[in-house]
Each structure stands twice: as structure tokens, then as C-alpha cells.
Amino acid sequence: MTVSNNGxxxxxxxxxxxxxxxxxxxNNLRLVNPANKRKFTVLVVGTGLAGASAAASLAELGYNVKxxxxxxxxxxxxxxxxxGGINAAxxxxxxxxxxxxxxxxxxxxxxxxxxxxxxxxxAQVSNSIIDQCVAQGVPFAREYGGLLDNRSFGGAQVSRTxxxxxxxxxxLLLGAYSAMMRQVATxxxxxxxxxxxxxxxxxxxxxxxxxxxxxxxxxxxxYAGDAVLLCTGGYGNVxxxxxxxxxxxxxxxxxxxxxxxQFGNPSFTQIHPTCIPVSGKYQSKLxxxxxxxxxxxxxxxxxKKGDNRPPNEIPEEDRDYYLExxxxxxxxxxxxxxxxxxxxxxxxxxxxxxKSGLAVYMDFADxxxxxxxxxIRARYxxxxxxxxxxxxxxxxxxxxxxxxxxxxTMGGLWVDYNLxxxxxxxxxxxxxxxxxxxxxxxxxxALMQGLADGYFVIPYTLSDYLAENLHSEKIGTDHEAFxxxxxxxxxxxxxxxxxxxxxxxxxxxxxxxxxxxxNVGMSxxxxxxxxxxxxxxxxxxxxxxxVNIPGENNTLNKYLEYALRVADYMELGELMARDALDRExxxxxxxxxxxxxxxxxxVRDDENFSNVSSWEYKGEDKExxxxxEDLNFEFVTPTQRSYK
Amino acid sequence: MTIHLKIWRxxxxxxxxxxxxxxxxxxxxxxxxxxxxxxxxxxxMNEGKEPVEFDHDCREGICGSCNLVLNGMAHGPYEATAVCxxxxxxYKDGDTIVVEPWRAKAFPMIKDLVVDRSAxxxxxxxxxxxxxxxxAPADANAIPVDKYNADLAFDYAAxxxxxxxxxxxxxxxxxxxxxxxxxQLAHLPQGNPERKRRVVRMVDQMAEEGFGDCSNYAECxxxxxxxxxxxxxxxxxxxxxxxxxxxx
Ligand SMILES: Cc1cc2nc3c(=O)[nH]c(=O)nc-3n(C[C@H](O)[C@H](O)[C@H](O)COP(=O)(O)OP(=O)(O)OC[C@H]3O[C@@H](n4cnc5c(N)ncnc54)[C@H](O)[C@@H]3O)c2cc1C
Ligand code: SF4
Ligand code: FES
Numbered sequence: 001m002t003v004s005n006n007g008x009x010x011x012x013x014x015x016x017x018x019x020x021x022x023x024x025x026x027n028n029l030r031l032v033n034p035a036n037k038r039k040f041t042v043l044v045v046g047t048g049l050a051g052a053s054a055a056a057s058l059a060e061l062g063y064n065v066k067x068x069x070x071x072x073x074x075x076x077x078x079x080x081x082x083x084g085g086i087n088a089a090x091x092x093x094x095x096x097x098x099x100x101x102x103x104x105x106x107x108x109x110x111x112x113x114x115x116x117x118x119x120x121x122x123a124q125v126s127n128s129i130i131d132q133c134v135a136q137g138v139p140f141a142r143e144y145g146g147l148l149d150n151r152s153f154g155g156a157q158v159s160r161t162x163x164x165x166x167x168x169x170x171x172l173l174l175g176a177y178s179a180m181m182r183q184v185a186t187x188x189x190x191x192x193x194x195x196x197x198x199x200x201x202x203x204x205x206x207x208x209x210x211x212x213x214x215x216x217x218x219x220x221x222x223y224a225g226d227a228v229l230l231c232t233g234g235y236g237n238v239x240x241x242x243x244x245x246x247x248x249x250x251x252x253x254x255x256x257x258x259x260x261x262q263f264g265n266p267s268f269t270q271i272h273p274t275c276i277p278v279s280g281k282y283q284s285k286l287x288x289x290x291x292x293x294x295x296x297x298x299x300x301x302x303x304k305k306g307d308n309r310p311p312n313e314i315p316e317e318d319r320d321y322y323l324e325x326x327x328x329x330x331x332x333x334x335x336x337x338x339x340x341x342x343x344x345x346x347x348x349x350x351x352x353x354x355k356s357g358l359a360v361y362m363d364f365a366d367x368x369x370x371x372x373x374x375x376i377r378a379r380y381x382x383x384x385x386x387x388x389x390x391x392x393x394x395x396x397x398x399x400x401x402x403x404x405x406x407x408x409t410m411g412g413l414w415v416d417y418n419l420x421x422x423x424x425x426x427x428x429x430x431x432x433x434x435x436x437x438x439x440x441x442x443x444x445x446a447l448m449q450g451l452a453d454g455y456f457v458i459p460y461t462l463s464d465y466l467a468e469n470l471h472s473e474k475i476g477t478d479h480e481a482f483x484x485x486x487x488x489x490x491x492x493x494x495x496x497x498x499x500x501x502x503x504x505x506x507x508x509x510x511x512x513x514x515x516x517x518x519n520v521g522m523s524x525x526x527x528x529x530x531x532x533x534x535x536x537x538x539x540x541x542x543x544x545x546x547v548n549i550p551g552e553n554n555t556l557n558k559y560l561e562y563a564l565r566v567a568d569y570m571e572l573g574e575l576m577a578r579d580a581l582d583r584e585x586x587x588x589x590x591x592x593x594x595x596x597x598x599x600x601x602x603v604r605d606d607e608n609f610s611n612v613s614s615w616e617y618k619g620e621d622k623e624x625x626x627x628x629e630d631l632n633f634e635f636v637t638p639t640q641r642s643y644k
Numbered sequence: 645m646t647i648h649l650k651i652w653r654x655x656x657x658x659x660x661x662x663x664x665x666x667x668x669x670x671x672x673x674x675x676x677x678x679x680x681x682x683x684x685x686x687x688x689m690n691e692g693k694e695p696v697e698f699d700h701d702c703r704e705g706i707c708g709s710c711n712l713v714l715n716g717m718a719h720g721p722y723e724a725t726a727v728c729x730x731x732x733x734x735y736k737d738g739d740t741i742v743v744e745p746w747r748a749k750a751f752p753m754i755k756d757l758v759v760d761r762s763a764x765x766x767x768x769x770x771x772x773x774x775x776x777x778x779x780a781p782a783d784a785n786a787i788p789v790d791k792y793n794a795d796l797a798f799d800y801a802a803x804x805x806x807x808x809x810x811x812x813x814x815x816x817x818x819x820x821x822x823x824x825x826x827x828q829l830a831h832l833p834q835g836n837p838e839r840k841r842r843v844v845r846m847v848d849q850m851a852e853e854g855f856g857d858c859s860n861y862a863e864c865x866x867x868x869x870x871x872x873x874x875x876x877x878x879x880x881x882x883x884x885x886x887x888x889x890x891x892x
Contacts, residue, residue: 057778072699073765075805076707092785128779135781137774137832139798146788164798170706171801178773185769193762216754245701279674284682285703386704389729390676455778504689506682550689555656556697556755559689 082169110438240513439588
């Protein structure tokens with residue numbers, strides 16, 4: 001039971017001083033002895049940073065792990081695309097960083113909508129992550145003396161970000177993957193690539209297994225386990241265009257939601273300020289230009305509306321470096337939500353650049369003058385090359401054009417301090433949970449969170465649950481709960497294949513994406529949210545009547561996979577809009593036009609919304625029920641965020 | 645612009661495949677190659693035909709999923725570019741492009757342009773790691789690594805595991821892929837204690853998977869989107885011989 005007597009969710013945050021909570025908690029968690037570990041099977045769904053680190057660590061401890069991924073290999077996942085870096089409170093540059101400061105920046109960056117204890121723990125284990133990765137052979141950037149190099153990132157005034165050129169996510173993931181492959185070789189991890197989890201199996205209220213589709217053969221498969229770890233990433237693709245990899249999806253978390261797991265803060269979406277702008281209808285995804293570029297790039301638009309001169313011909317006095325102007329102390333490093341909204345404002349004023357007018361400049365001319373092109377190339381060479389490949393423009397010579405894009409979802413399945421959802425035995429790690437980033441995620445903190453969850457939190461907290469369940473009955477895949485889940489899954493697939501309508505899945509996804517971007521995007525208001533809820537449900541109805549899915553079930557069929565995911569987005573999108581409507585305040589990435597100051601800054605309402613909204617599924621055609629978890633700030637005092 | 649495509653269609657590994665002709669007359673030069681395939685698929689589905697299957701995920705050249713041979717070149721005609729980063733502006737109106745899958749014994753066919761590259765995972769499982777358990781390591785700065793070696797290790801670590809090197813090699817050798825991982829770890833002090841065992845096991849596994857030997861054609865280096873240098877293969881050989889001579 002997670003709903004406690006006073007009607008709020010129980011976060012199971014341990015008592016005591018902030019600094020001592022995690023250590024005390026570890027002292028009190030039950031252990032499983034080595035001989036008994038062998039008796040447990042843990043199903044790890046998803047092998048991004050969170051899943052790979054969890055699978056490897058649990059297998060090293062002696063548990064039997066079965067790991068699943070949609071892709072053809074655990075060496076790939078969305079995590080691989082992370083460019084900028086990973087935070088840790090090492091204080092190697094001696095610039096005054098501490099665990100407290102990393103904690104404080106992260107909770108403030110999240111606009112005080114996350115749990116103190118979780119965020120503090122994240123900062124505490126951050127240093128061990130760097131140690132672990134270096135030992136695995138992750139080639140972080142180093143200085144000539146042979147020691148690790150750091151850089152600064154948005155929302156922080158210290159240099160605490162570790163990086164591996166512009167490919168930090170790749171290198172961290174390959175590190176975790178190699179740790180996994182070592183366990184595959186020992187037989188402790190059994191790897192199931194090209195598998196998609198389509199349902200959760202519950203027995204007596206506990207998570208006991210999953211149902212997957214083998215994406216090569218179409219076969220529906222059953223796997224039983226003593227616990228299920230969802231590490232399936234974020235759901236930004238609800239918006240159709242985003243910086244997420246094409247296979248990112250919400251299916252695993254959404255199916256668990258429909259089996260009773262609560263969904264925390266679904267509307268909290270991060271719109272990243274520096275992405276390459278949309279170029280046409282055929283566009284299939286958006287590309288991020290790492291925020292680390294804002295260390296050396298200056299963001300501006302023309303002072304006057306309709307100034308169509310090429311950027312290099314616009315003199316200084318006709319340029320508006322609007323971030324430096326509005327936020328003098330953070331300037332170009334203002335946090336993501338603030339920067340994105342500022343870009344939207346200047347474009348709404350008609351001062352946007354490029355063909356569509358939906359872009360601003362990020363200019364490196366000053367840095368190149370100051371440091372030389374070689375230094376800039378060493379820092380960002382691969383990003384500049386990527387930009388040039390996509391746009392056919394050379395950013396060493398003309399400023400980049402950038403615009404905000406959907407990038408990360410802070411919302412996700414609700415979890416307690418142990419990373420357990422409200423369904424016992426179902427744990428949620430990485431971007432898939434709602435936990436650590438509140439209303440807005442700071443740069444370089446998702447990699448940190450995914451690896452913290454997988455390497456350093458779940459090995460402890462899972463043992464507590466398993467120890468408690470040492471003597472519970474083992475469930476086989478012949479249990480009737482598996483029959484039921486499998487049947488529901490095959491029925492859903494046949495129903496979809498039998499629609500045989502006229503519109504493609506892509507048509508529907510684009511339409512949903514437009515609705516979401518226009519109404520549940522950077523700026524939200526009651527009227528639009530109310531109407532979009534209706535529109536999404538109409539679109540959903542149309543989808544089930546008119547979608548055209550080619551081919552059959554019993555082969556590789558990516559459009560069928562895609563259709564199943566879009567079907568889930570059609571439901572999740574509505575929940576996101578509902579949550580955005582319900583939260584009558586502006587906080588982090590959630591900006592409600594009704595709640596702003598005269599000069600357009602967000603107005604938070606701590607009186608009524610210093611809490612997590614956690615939604616419970618009540619059945620088809622019924623409205624979901626909202627539960628709240630109050631956020632009690634014992635150690636920091638929420639202040640209005642100011643980056644001025 | 646108009647583009648003529650000849651695309652390899654194959655139902656599964658038991659059914660023979662063939663090239664099928666398609667013409668698209670509304671290709672936008674700013675489309676990526678994969679976006680053009682999406683466009684084609686939309687059209688095929690609207691005509692009630694089966695779309696072309698191909699692997700992809702990040703569409704930014706980093707995950708290594710995409711794998712197409714265009715007019716005989718793995719990842720297409722441009723250096724250091726995965727096929728997902730190739731834009732149609734690089735082609736001319738009226739061009740014909742033959743699109744084929746990776747072809748290698750060790751990469752069995754799944755469907756159309758999709759093949760099974762799990763042999764790479766088995767090579768990695770044979771030794772592509774440093775044996776360190778979670779929680780065991782010392783402080784990250786305890787062992788300094790000179791910048792030269794750290795940067796070299798990175799250059800080799802940049803491999804995206806796409807398999808183009810195999811597809812381009814007349815012998816279907818996986819030497820560039822395997823050499824890259826061995827070289828990365830051989831340039832780091834952390835990898836040192838296991839380097840002999842690692843190289844022997846990985847090289848043996850590569851042979852067991854059915855990849856061919858390297859005879860220095862260097863086709864792999866030419867197509868590699870991550871610009872992995874063939875010095876990695878030389879390094880792998882040296883490591884292998886050193887390991888064998890000491891083990892014997
Ligand atoms: C372009 C880009 C750049 C970024 N840069 C940074 C950065 O510099 N620093 C930073 O800290 N963060 C960054 N982030 C955010 C960060 O990369 C992600 O939040 C993080 O990697 C997510 O990791 P994960 O393990 O939770 O999920 P993912 O890496 O998304 O992994 C999800 C896994 O689940 C599997 N999966 C999903 N659904 C199913 C299913 N139904 N069945 C089976 N398997 C399933 C997938 O196959 C995959 O293996 C960036 C994000 C983007 C988009
Ligand atoms: S070495 Fe190059 S071509 Fe071969 S798998 Fe790695 S990135 Fe691809
Ligand atoms: S799709 Fe990821 S490298 Fe091409």
C-alpha cells in the first residue's frame with residue numbers, strides 16, 4: 001500500500017539528517033546471502049545506461065538476470081546519443097564545489113519539485129560513478145598532467161561536468177555494456193535483443209513477469225521473475241518530433257500504468273533550447289546541439305523585426321544578446337527552460353531568423369577570435385561537423401541557427417526512495433521514473449541519474465525486497481496471469497492489424513505531435529488544454545478506425561511495432577494534458593500563461609503545488625484519479641528561481 | 645528532385661531476395677537518406693504494398709544501427725558519415741541508387757535490409773571489457789593517464805559497432821571492429837592486467853563467428869563512419885603475437 005492514512009503517497013524517505021539518510025538506510029536494508037541470490041531471477045527491461053548498469057551490477061552480485069532491449073544489441077540505446085557530459089561533485093578544479101552544492105543546484109534547477117532526499121543521494125553517489133567509469137576504461141577528457149578535465153554546464157557556476165569529447169553518453173554506455181557483456185560471458189546475464197515488453201504480469205498484486213514480442217518472429221513470449229526493473233527511458237516521442245532516438249517509446253511504462261502503477265508528473269517535459277530547427281514536413285527527428293556549446297557560443301537575434309540581412313552583416317549595435325541582457329549573472333548559461341522560453345518570446349515578437357523565422361543565432365565568432373579556431377575545434381569539432389552535415393552551413397564562419405525541441409521527460413512512473421513503483425516488485429530506473437529532476441532537468445544530470453540508479457541504488461534497495469520474498473512461491477510462465485496478459489496482448493495486436501484503414505501510422509503520429517507541441521509544449525493555458533484533451537480523444541478514436549498497418553504479425557514488421565507505440569501515445573498524451581491543466585502554477589518546464597509576472601517570468605505556487613501529482617488508472621473511459629505526494633523541504637528553502 | 649532506387653527485398657533468410665525498382669519524383673534535397681526511405685514507405689503503404697524494412701535509431705550517426713550499402717559503398721559515398729547522416733542534396737536529380745544490406749556470412753539475413761549483427765556482441769563478451777565490479781574502484785584521478793594515450797584510446801573507443809568494416813571487406817573480416825576495442829584498452833593503464841587474455845580470446849572468437857582474415861585491403865578504414873584507423877589492426881596483431889609468445 002502506498003496511499004497512507006492522510007491520503008498522500010508514502011515516499012519511504014528515511015528519517016535523519018539529509019547527509020545521513022542514505023547511509024542509515026543502507027544499514028537497515030535487508031541483505032540476501034550469496035547462496036540465496038542464485039535463487040532469484042531479475043528481469044531488466046531496457047539496456048540504456050540505467051538498465052545496463054543495473055543488469056551488470058546485479059549479475060556481479062550473483063542474481064540471475066534476464067535483460068531485454070528493442071534494439072539489436074545492448075551496445076545501442078538512446079543513451080548513446082548524449083553528447084555533453086556527466087556531473088559529479090569531485091571538485092577537482094577546486095572551484096568550491098561540494099556535494100551540497102551539486103544537490104542544491106539540482107533541486108533549485110528542478111524548481112523545487114523533487115524530493116530532497118533523492119536528490120541529495122544522487123549528488124552523494126555521483127563521485128563513485130566517475131570512479132567506476134574510469135576503471136572500466138571510459139576515455140574521459142584529460143589535461144596534459146594526465147588528470148581528468150572538467151567543464152561547466154547550464155544552471156551551475158562551477159565546472160563539474162566530466163566529458164568524453166562530444167560523445168559522453170556513447171562512452172558511458174559502452175562502459176556499462178562491456179560490464180554487461182562480461183556477465184553475459186559468465187552466464188549470469190541472459191540477453192534478449194529485439195524484444196519489446198508489451199505487458200506486465202502481476203500475481204497477488206506483485207510484479208512477477210513480463211510478456212514480450214519477439215520483433216524478428218512476431219512471437220509472443222513469457223518471462224517470469226522475482227522482480228521487474230523498468231529501464232525503458234523517456235517518452236518525448238509523444239510529440240512526434242524530438243531529439244529522442246526513433247525507437248524510444250512509452251509502451252512499457254504505459255502498460256504498467258494500466259496495470260496499476262502510478263504515473264508521476266506526466267506533463268513535465270523538457271524543451272531543450274539548442275537544437276537544429278525543423279526544415280520540412282518529411283523531417284523525422286530533431287538533432288540536439290549540446291548545451292556545452294553555450295560556454296563559447298553567444299545567443300542573439302536582430303534588434304529589429306524583419307531584419308533580413310545575413311548575420312555577419314548585422315553590426316553589434318543591431319544585435320540583441322537577449323540572454324546576456326535579461327540574465328546578466330548566468331547569461332548564455334541560463335537554465336534550459338528559461339533559455340527555451342526566451343527564444344520562443346523573441347520569435348513570437350517576429351525577430352526569429354532563418355526561412356521559417358523559428359530560430360535564433362548561436363554565434364562563435366567572439367570565441368574563435370579570442371581562443372582560435374583550433375581550440376574551438378578541439379572542444380566541439382564533432383558537433384560542428386554534425387551541424388554542417390545537416391544544414392550545409394559552416395558554423396566556423398556563420399552563426400548556428402538553433403531552436404528549442406522536446407528533449408527529455410522529467411515525468412515518469414512514480415517511485416519511492418527505493419525506486420519501487422507502487423506495485424511491489426516493479427522498480428523503475430533512469431528516465432522512465434519521475435524521481436530526481438523535478439520540473440526541469442539540469443544539463444549533465446540524466447547520465448548521472450541513470451548510472452546512480454543502476455550502479456549504486458538498486459543493488460541495495462532490491463535486496464531488501466527480495467529478502468522479504470525469499471520464501472514466497474515461485475510463479476511459472478504457465479500461471480493463469482500469464483495466459484491472461486498474453487491473450488490481451490495478442491488481441492490488441494489483431495485488433496490493430498484488422499483495422500485496415502486508410503491513414504498511415506506516421507500521419508496519426510504527426511497529427512498528435514502537432515497537437516502536443518502547440519498545446520502541451522513550451523507555453524500552456526487552460527483553454528487550449530481543455531480543448532486538446534477532446535481533440536486527442538477524437539484522434540484516438542479515428543486511429544482505431546482508420547489506421548493502415550501493412551504486413552503481418554509473424555515477421556519483422558516495424559510499422560506494426562510503431563503502431564502499437566503510437567496507440568499508447570494517444571492515451572499518454574491525454575494524461576499529459578490533464579496533468580498540465582490540473583497544475584495551476586508555472587514551474588520549470590511547465591509554464592502556464594495564467595501564472596506569470598509582468599515581464600514573463602514563471603510564478604510558482606508553493607502553497608498549493610509543492611507536491612508530486614501521481615495519476616492512477618481507473619479503467620477504459622474513466623477519468624484517472626490524482627494522488628499527491630507532498631514535498632516537504634526540511635533542509636533547503638524554496639525560493640523563486642532567479643538567474644538574473 | 646527525382647531519384648531512382650533499386651532496393652534489395654528479401655522476405656527472410658530462406659527465401660531468395662532480389663532488387664526491386666522504385667522511382668520517387670518528389671525528393672527534397674534537405675531530406676536525409678533515411679527520411680527518403682520513410683517517404684517511400686509512406687507511399688508504398690498508401691498503395692497497399694509492404695514497406696522496406698531497415699534498421700535505424702539515433703539518426704545522428706552515433707548508435708550504429710543504420711547499415712545500408714549504396715551503389716556498392718557501405719554507408720554511401722561520403723567519408724566519415726553513417727548513412728543516416730547522408731542528405732539527398734549530395735545526389736543529383738535523376739540519379740539511380742542501388743540499396744543493399746550488409747552481406748557477410750557472420751551477419752545472417754533477417755528481412756530486406758535488416759541483418760543480424762549479434763556476432764559483434766559475442767566478440768565483446770569474449771573479452772572486450774575491463775574486469776571490475778561495481779563499487780570496487782579507487783578515486784578516478786588515482787592513476788593519471790597521459791593525454792596522448794588518453795586521446796588515442798578515445799579515437800579507438802569511438803567505434804559505433806555498425807559493421808560497415810565487415811561489409812566493405814572482401815574477406816568479411818571484423819578486424820577493424822575488434823582491433824578498435826583492443827587498441828582502446830591497450831592504451832589505458834586500467835586495461836593492462838588482462839590485455840593478453842583479452843586479445844587472444846577476442847581474436848579467436850572473431851574467427852569462430854565466421855569472419856575472414858585481414859589481408860590489408862584497407863576498405864574498412866575507407867568506409868568507417870567513426871574514422872577508426874587501420875593502425876588498430878596493426879596494434880591488434882602486435883598484441884596478439886606478444887600475447888602468444890608469452891603464453892607459450
Ligand atoms: C540528444 C541527447 C543528448 C543528451 N545529452 C545528455 C548529456 O549530455 N548529459 C546528460 O546527463 N543527459 C543527456 N541526455 C539525456 C540522457 O541521455 C537520457 O536521459 C538517458 O540516457 C536515458 O537513459 P535510460 O537508461 O533511462 O534510457 P534509454 O537510454 O532511453 O534506454 C532505454 C532502453 O529501453 C529499451 N526499451 C524501451 N522500451 C522497451 C520495451 N517496451 N521493451 C524492451 N525494451 C525497451 C530500449 O531498447 C533501450 O535499451 C541527452 C539526451 C538526448 C536526447
Ligand atoms: S570499426 Fe568503424 S566500420 Fe567497423 S564497426 Fe566500428 S565504426 Fe563501424
Ligand atoms: S541510425 Fe544511429 S548511426 Fe545511423
